Amino acid sequence: MLQSIIDRRLSGKNKSIGNRERFLRRVKEQVKEAVRRAIDGRSIKDVEKGEDIRIPKKDLSEPVFQHGEGGRREIVRPGNKEFVKGDRSPKPQGGQGGGGGGQASDSGEGEDDFVFHLSREEFMEVFFEDLALPHLVRTELTEQPEWKTHRAGFVSDGSPTNLHVVRSMRGALSRRIALGLGKRRSLAELEEELESASEPRRSELLAEIAELKRRIEAIPYLDPIDLRFRNRVRVPVPSTNAVMFCLMDVSGSMDESRKDLAKRFFILLYLFLTRHYEKVELVFIRHHTQAAEVDEQNFFHATETGGTVVSSALVLMDEIQKARYPASQWNIYGAQASDGDNWHHDSSRCKEILQQQILPACRYFAYVQVAEPEQNLWDEYATLADEVPHFAMRKATAVNQIYPVFRELFRKEGRAAA
Amino acid sequence: MTEISAMGSPENRRHPTVGPDRHEWGGRRSPPPLQEMKPLAQRPAQPLPSPSDWSFELIEQYHEVIRATAERYGLDTYANQLEIISAEQMMDAYASVGMPVNYRHWSYGKEFIATERNYKRGQMGLAYEIVINSDPCISYLMEENTLAMQALVIAHAAYGHNSFFKGNYLFRMWTDASSIIDYLVYAKKYVAQCEERHGVDAVELVLDSCHALMNHGVDRYRRPAKLSLAQERARLEEREDHMQRQINDLWRTLPRKAEEGAEQAARRFPAEPQENLLYFIEKNAPLLEGWQREIVRIVRKIAQYFYPQRQTQVMNEGWATFWHHRLLNQMYDDGYLADGMMIEWLSSHTNVVMQRPMQPLNPYALGFAMYTDIKRICEAPTEEDRRWFPDLAGSPWLPALHHAMRNFKDESFINQYLSPKLMRDFRLFSILDDETEKDYLISAIHDEDGYRQIRQTLSANYDLGTREPNIQVWNVNLRGDRSLTLRHTQHQGRPLEKSAEEVLRHVARLWGFAVQLESVNAQDEVVQRFGVPGPQ
Numbered sequence: 001m002l003q004s005i006i007d008r009r010l011s012g013k014n015k016s017i018g019n020r021e022r023f024l025r026r027v028k029e030q031v032k033e034a035v036r037r038a039i040d041g042r043s044i045k046d047v048e049k050g051e052d053i054r055i056p057k058k059d060l061s062e063p064v065f066q067h068g069e070g071g072r073r074e075i076v077r078p079g080n081k082e083f084v085k086g087d088r089s090p091k092p093q094g095g096q097g098g099g100g101g102g103q104a105s106d107s108g109e110g111e112d113d114f115v116f117h118l119s120r121e122e123f124m125e126v127f128f129e130d131l132a133l134p135h136l137v138r139t140e141l142t143e144q145p146e147w148k149t150h151r152a153g154f155v156s157d158g159s160p161t162n163l164h165v166v167r168s169m170r171g172a173l174s175r176r177i178a179l180g181l182g183k184r185r186s187l188a189e190l191e192e193e194l195e196s197a198s199e200p201r202r203s204e205l206l207a208e209i210a211e212l213k214r215r216i217e218a219i220p221y222l223d224p225i226d227l228r229f230r231n232r233v234r235v236p237v238p239s240t241n242a243v244m245f246c247l248m249d250v251s252g253s254m255d256e257s258r259k260d261l262a263k264r265f266f267i268l269l270y271l272f273l274t275r276h277y278e279k280v281e282l283v284f285i286r287h288h289t290q291a292a293e294v295d296e297q298n299f300f301h302a303t304e305t306g307g308t309v310v311s312s313a314l315v316l317m318d319e320i321q322k323a324r325y326p327a328s329q330w331n332i333y334g335a336q337a338s339d340g341d342n343w344h345h346d347s348s349r350c351k352e353i354l355q356q357q358i359l360p361a362c363r364y365f366a367y368v369q370v371a372e373p374e375q376n377l378w379d380e381y382a383t384l385a386d387e388v389p390h391f392a393m394r395k396a397t398a399v400n401q402i403y404p405v406f407r408e409l410f411r412k413e414g415r416a417a418a
Numbered sequence: 419m420t421e422i423s424a425m426g427s428p429e430n431r432r433h434p435t436v437g438p439d440r441h442e443w444g445g446r447r448s449p450p451p452l453q454e455m456k457p458l459a460q461r462p463a464q465p466l467p468s469p470s471d472w473s474f475e476l477i478e479q480y481h482e483v484i485r486a487t488a489e490r491y492g493l494d495t496y497a498n499q500l501e502i503i504s505a506e507q508m509m510d511a512y513a514s515v516g517m518p519v520n521y522r523h524w525s526y527g528k529e530f531i532a533t534e535r536n537y538k539r540g541q542m543g544l545a546y547e548i549v550i551n552s553d554p555c556i557s558y559l560m561e562e563n564t565l566a567m568q569a570l571v572i573a574h575a576a577y578g579h580n581s582f583f584k585g586n587y588l589f590r591m592w593t594d595a596s597s598i599i600d601y602l603v604y605a606k607k608y609v610a611q612c613e614e615r616h617g618v619d620a621v622e623l624v625l626d627s628c629h630a631l632m633n634h635g636v637d638r639y640r641r642p643a644k645l646s647l648a649q650e651r652a653r654l655e656e657r658e659d660h661m662q663r664q665i666n667d668l669w670r671t672l673p674r675k676a677e678e679g680a681e682q683a684a685r686r687f688p689a690e691p692q693e694n695l696l697y698f699i700e701k702n703a704p705l706l707e708g709w710q711r712e713i714v715r716i717v718r719k720i721a722q723y724f725y726p727q728r729q730t731q732v733m734n735e736g737w738a739t740f741w742h743h744r745l746l747n748q749m750y751d752d753g754y755l756a757d758g759m760m761i762e763w764l765s766s767h768t769n770v771v772m773q774r775p776m777q778p779l780n781p782y783a784l785g786f787a788m789y790t791d792i793k794r795i796c797e798a799p800t801e802e803d804r805r806w807f808p809d810l811a812g813s814p815w816l817p818a819l820h821h822a823m824r825n826f827k828d829e830s831f832i833n834q835y836l837s838p839k840l841m842r843d844f845r846l847f848s849i850l851d852d853e854t855e856k857d858y859l860i861s862a863i864h865d866e867d868g869y870r871q872i873r874q875t876l877s878a879n880y881d882l883g884t885r886e887p888n889i890q891v892w893n894v895n896l897r898g899d900r901s902l903t904l905r906h907t908q909h910q911g912r913p914l915e916k917s918a919e920e921v922l923r924h925v926a927r928l929w930g931f932a933v934q935l936e937s938v939n940a941q942d943e944v945v946q947r948f949g950v951p952g953p954q
Binding site: 020021065066070078084086087088115295318407 | 779851859
């Protein structure tokens with residue numbers, strides 16, 4: 001009778017994935033909201049895990065025709081120990097049958113939230129939906145920015161610098177030999193005949209020999225088709241490393257809430273970069289009048305304070321980058337957060353350092369001002385933003401602005417700017 | 419079999435079945451007569467090995483003994499195919515109403531997520547098995563089960579459920595599912611094609627609306643003609659063309675002759691109320707496109723397919739539970755099972771048939787108790803049993819049990835076999851909840867006065883006709899706004915739940931125009947009205 005025992009364990013896993021996708025489509029708005037909330041209050045490296053999503057149950061109901069409360073109904077229950085026929089038992093207050101109706105199993109699921117876990121991939125999927133790098137960066141990322149050239153034989157055209165003289169001459173020589181072969185043979189025959197020839201045949205031969213010699217000499221010494229050039233091809237080198245510099249102002253005016261805003265922004269940027277690179281390194285630089293490289297904990301929870309010299313951080317970034325992250329091997333990103341309150345004469349210097357040292361090495365540099373007033377740093381940067389496409393700046397003064405601001409900075413090309 | 423509390427009624431829907439083989443049903447060939455069980459061929463020298471972990475050889479050894487034992491009891495089954503699957507795959511299977519294939523829909527995703535979550539949190543044991551009745555009958559064994567559990571599942575599913583599917587009259591009559599898997603494959607492909615052509619959203623809307631009416635998409639009394647999948651396919655295109663012609667005819671806008679018009683005005687449409695809402699919509703909704711109609715049809719077909727399962731919950735689970743219990747005990751008596759195995763499967767069995775007092779009846783517990791009770795009445799009838807069951811008392815138990823399995827559904831099974839002793843054992847009582855009264859009334863208890871009443875009440879509780887509101891297509895405004903009127907006939911004055919309006923929106927989406935619903939009481943007075951405008 002038994003046909004077989006079949007081991008199915010390795011086949012057909014995840015059959016429900018399609019249904020799950022459809023479910024997520026359906027609850028997209030709630031999922032988006034939950035993802036936004038989840039970003040708050042996670043450390044940068046920790047943020048990249050799944051998330052529990054709560055959805056009010058009524059949003060997921062599948063209505064069917066059902067009996068409502070009321071009318072007469074009679075049900076049978078087990079376990080009677082106390083009642084005799086004709087006994088009465090008060091209905092629970094509120095009228096709804098907690099006493100258990102025949103329909104209890106159909107409708108008694110309650111109005112609890114429906115909770116489910118969004119996997120890491122799904123989380124990121126939602127998170128980065130309709131986000132994309134600005135054109136410049138996207139091109140470089142997707143088309144692999146690093147190139148390596150190497151030789152690939154010889155080709156017949158190219159630039160003079162790549163001319164390969166020996167190859168070309170060798171070609172010319174063989175062409176000349178090939179083209180002159182018949183003529184030289186005839187010449188040799190004629191010269192042999194000449195030895196024994198007498199007039200008037202001799203004069204004829206001399207004329208023919210002269211003509212042949214002329215024609216042999218007319219074979220070009222070097223023809224354009226002899227030229228050979230060195231061939232070099234460019235092959236893309238996958239670059240999978242990125243380093244992200246987080247620059248934060250920790251001067252006295254940067255209170256916890258402003259630091260929090262900055263942190264959220266850095267989280268987004270970090271997550272974003274990890275989508276594109278296998279490895280993303282973080283460098284945390286904080287500064288007041290002096291800049292220092294610190295770990296994440298110190299970065300966000302430093303209690304030091306002092307005046308503000310923003311350029312100190314930029315200088316340090318530049319130094320670290322040049323020392324440890326050569327632009328040829330690393331994709332360099334920078335994000336700077338400050339309340340914009342800078343020592344007056346420093347702001348122009350900041351612009352200068354950015355423009356001349358940092359931006360040429362960076363793929364993208366974003367500045368977020370976590371306070372409203374437009375200080376001189378903002379003004380200086382604003383002139384820069386007009387000129388340099390991979391520099392962007394925005395203001396964010398409340399938690400709920402961070403995400404929109406981030407989205408704006410990394411808006412898909414072709415969408416209207418806000 | 420599953421953990422009881424978690425599964426409740428939907429469990430039964432998870433046992434798709436295959437119908438009888440046609441000539442067998444048509445000719446009403448009766449199964450071989452049963453008298454006593456066949457004797458044991460040879461006692462084993464020693465019990466089967468009983469480590470905790472299963473292996474393929476061990477499963478085969480156990481299966482062989484279970485098979486032989488089932489045969490001695492005359493259990494007639496389709497051929498069995500056992501499949502080992504992982505817990506995750508079990509959840510996959512759960513999520514699409516237990517079927518190995520099904521079309522995609524968000525609600526299955528929701529189901530999967532809910533199951534997965536409960537399972538991971540340990541709030542719910544997964545079903546130990548799912549059985550799909552096809553020929554061969556496929557039973558899923560979960561890899562996490564111990565050997566004792568695998569033995570229990572094989573006895574329960576591969577011999578219990580399997581023989582029920584092959585034997586019970588409702589399945590024989592209603593489900594010609596020698597092709598159910600094929601049909602589901604077809605449905606899945608068709609829906610996927612529609613999604614490609616018309617977009618996932620458009621298809622989802624139609625499916626959502628159809629699902630809302632699924633319980634009202636069955637023919638309760640009329641048996642549909644059986645068609646093979648090939649015939650179905652051949653008829654599909656023809657149907658699409660023809661359908662649109664007919665509908666156009668129904669909704670003809672050209673003016674007719676005057677007298678014809680008067681006659682038309684008087685004519686009701688439909689002439690008789692229609693209980694199968696999905697069928698009515700499929701055939702008459704004016705604006706549905708061909709593919710939408712086909713989706714309505716697919717959902718309707720599947721609803722019809724599950725209909726017998728919804729009516730045989732107690733019987734089916736009870737039967738499977740009775741047989742795993744009987745077969746494994748027999749194997750122990752014959753010397754095949756070691757003591758440790760016995761203790762392990764018995765503890766699972768006890769969980770399955772546990773009945774909490776005052777809670778809704780557990781179909782496993784009730785069904786198991788009833789079959790066990792029938793056996794008792796046959797073997798050791800009391801005076802009371804002789805009075806209540808004169809034909810049954812003292813007759814050979816095995817044929818009696820098979821007879822009970824084959825010829826009833828839950829409602830009639832309880833009406834026929836629920837004995838006073840069992841009512842006393844369960845301490846059953848009935849509660850009357852009347853809207854006009856302040857209190858619940860205990861209308862009957864397990865005493866001489868109450869037996870018949872309790873039996874009747876319980877039987878009615880299992881009647882789908884009383885469980886689900888009776889809603890029919892009442893009228894279509896042919897000459898005017900094309901609106902559709904449904905009529906709900908109240909059962910014992912019970913009104914419709916408020917969600918009815920939500921459902922009406924789904925009806926309106928399919929129908930394409932406004933929809934009303936009137937609820938009428940026993941005096942034929944309209945006491946409740948719902949209405950939704952047409953889409954857009």
